[in-house]
Amino acid sequence: MATRSTAVLASGTASTAKLFVAALAFTGAYVGFSAYDTANSAPRPAQTVTLSARELPITYPATPRTPEAAEPGKISVSALPGGDAGCVKTFVARSVVVNPEADHTVLYSWQLARWSPGTNTWHSYFVVYDGFAGDRKTVRWNPTISNNAGWYRIELTVEGAKTIKSDRFQVSC
Numbered sequence: 001m002a003t004r005s006t007a008v009l010a011s012g013t014a015s016t017a018k019l020f021v022a023a024l025a026f027t028g029a030y031v032g033f034s035a036y037d038t039a040n041s042a043p044r045p046a047q048t049v050t051l052s053a054r055e056l057p058i059t060y061p062a063t064p065r066t067p068e069a070a071e072p073g074k075i076s077v078s079a080l081p082g083g084d085a086g087c088v089k090t091f092v093a094r095s096v097v098v099n100p101e102a103d104h105t106v107l108y109s110w111q112l113a114r115w116s117p118g119t120n121t122w123h124s125y126f127v128v129y130d131g132f133a134g135d136r137k138t139v140r141w142n143p144t145i146s147n148n149a150g151w152y153r154i155e156l157t158v159e160g161a162k163t164i165k166s167d168r169f170q171v172s173c
Contacts, residue, residue, distance in 0.1 A: 070094040070138050075154055075166040080142070087173035090144045093154045093166065100160070102135035107159040110141040115151035115168065122153065131159075145171050 070076055072095070080090045099106040109129045113122040126143055145152065154166040 072096045077166045088146045093141045098136045105133045107131040111155040112143045
């Protein structure tokens with residue numbers, strides 16, 4: 001009987017050894033597959049982007065020279081150079097707006113008015129609204145007049161204050 005038990009025990013040990021080897025092979029394959037899958041899902045390196053810039057010449061002064069400095073209660077108007085192609089004229093109007101309540105927003109509007117010789121009155125040609133918070137600000141506006149010769153003036157209306165008007169100026173083609 002001892003021989004038979006030894007044979008069964010030996011064949012059981014062989015089976016256990018085979019199962020153990022198979023389990024190790026399966027575990028190794030699983031770990032290897034996981035490592036392969038993780039390697040494939042790693043983030044790719046970021047692409048390098050190269051930015052380039054080019055220089056452009058300035059065709060007119062960035063801050064136009066005005067003969068008069070901007071001051072409260074007065075509008076200075078000057079023409080920007082280089083806008084004469086096809087009777088297109090661009091102007092710069094500047095003034096200083098004083099806000100009596102610096103902790104509140106003050107609203108103002110620019111108006112380009114055109115003289116009507118038929119009615120002898122000024123008519124609104126173009127209006128722009130703006131505002132700011134603070135005690136004072138130098139405000140600027142660049143109206144453009146295209147193919148419409150005549151006499152013009154610029155008006156600045158500040159909320160709660162009297163409207164100020166520029167001297168009239170003529171646009172001709």
